[in-house]
Amino acid sequence: MIAHMYIVLLIPIVTTVLVTIDNQQPRRDVNGEIIDAHDGSIQQFVPGGLYYMHAMQYGLCKEPPNYGCDGAGMPEKCGFQLDHNISIWTSPNLTSGSWTYAGNAIDVTKRPAGIVFRPHLVYNPNTKLYVLMWNYMNFGVSGQIAVAISETPIGPFVVVNTALNITRGSSGDFDLLVDTDGKGYIIYSANSMNVEELTTNYYYTASSPRYVFPETFVEAPVLMKRDGTYYALYDWCCCYCFQGSGVMVYRAQSPLGPYLQQQDGDIACKTMNRTISKTRIQTSISALPTPGQGCQYHNGNTTSTLRSQQNFVIKVTNAQGLTTFVWTGDRWQQAPDRIKGHEPQYWMPLHFNSDGSIDTLDWIDEFTLDV
């Protein structure tokens, strides 16, 4: 008998999908329309599956000139209206032209009345439900965080808690982190920044000790985990501010701290070359930088290299399992036609140094991403 030996070569099938993200063009949907999607979360729940974006739709309101938060709350101010939707968009590859509108997360009449900011979605592995939270404020009432649930990322979502019981009582911007052990955490601003643990279902805050960061007048946080290290990123308040803000980086070995600030300080507030910054300013017609906000709050000689306020960090994992952390920021007041819903975003991959610190961020016109 002749023993036949078959040598089977197992060639792994790895599909590399390279896409270009262009910061000089608006983001468009599959019909070529500019997507009206701001201050939200973007994530994939299944490897190779769709990306889901839950974001604010401000509508086609034309911003009056001057500062983004002038007369905040006035009906003519595009960023402060009661009918803004939390819209859901999907995309297979994050590119402009790939976004499909999947509907609104919840009808305006079925959520607590208020001006809504920063919807964030997470999947809760404990309850197997998607949990959507958003910040809302009503005139004369301080900010609260609403909690809603759904069996799918496209909803419809049902409110389970109209006011998350954070220790500080009221809150502004926030972000959520689901840890590898299923525990949920919220980072939120209440003038200073705080991190608190959530209950198993994420409907409430747990009673564990809260971590408080040192600065005041900060907002727009991101809480994320990479290689066992927890990162908290945030910066000086920048209320729909045209000039953008920076990024301070804090790191910890536990989600509830203690956190230590990265040594070289803010990674996106820099003394800017006036020639360069002037070109960027030309993207808007009549908006003005808000004095004393963004990088200028900390040091009047510095400005945001990214011309945007931090929004969210997207985890993009390619077919080889390597993850890119894509930083996203909102470019408030920078739509060339002044329409609030057309305000663009700025995206760039974060570069981590070997010691886990994050490199300084400088404007890039475009980059290639392996999705």
Ligand SMILES: *[C@@H]1O[C@H](CO)[C@@H](O)[C@H](O)[C@H]1NC(C)=O
């Ligand atoms: C919110 O969504 C509804 C239903 O699609 C739509 O009629 C309304 O114009 C939207 N509001 C804004 C501000 O875009």
Ligand SMILES: *[C@@H]1O[C@H](CO)[C@@H](O)[C@H](O)[C@H]1NC(C)=O
């Ligand atoms: C990205 O997705 C869109 C929408 O499905 C598709 O038309 C486009 O070809 C994709 N781009 C790449 C590079 O795969």
Ligand SMILES: *[C@@H]1O[C@H](CO)[C@@H](O)[C@H](O)[C@H]1NC(C)=O
């Ligand atoms: C929030 O409410 C939940 C549910 O009632 C409770 O278990 C928890 O202790 C409260 N959290 C704080 C920080 O008081």
Ligand SMILES: *[C@@H]1O[C@H](CO)[C@@H](O)[C@H](O)[C@H]1NC(C)=O
């Ligand atoms: C500022 O920009 C000008 C023109 O692009 C360039 O020549 C100069 O080197 C820049 N200066 C700094 C400090 O980056």
Ligand SMILES: *[C@@H]1O[C@H](CO)[C@@H](O)[C@H](O)[C@H]1NC(C)=O
């Ligand atoms: C800003 O620049 C001015 C003029 O160069 C200088 O006098 C001032 O000390 C600088 N401020 C800071 C906070 O660096």
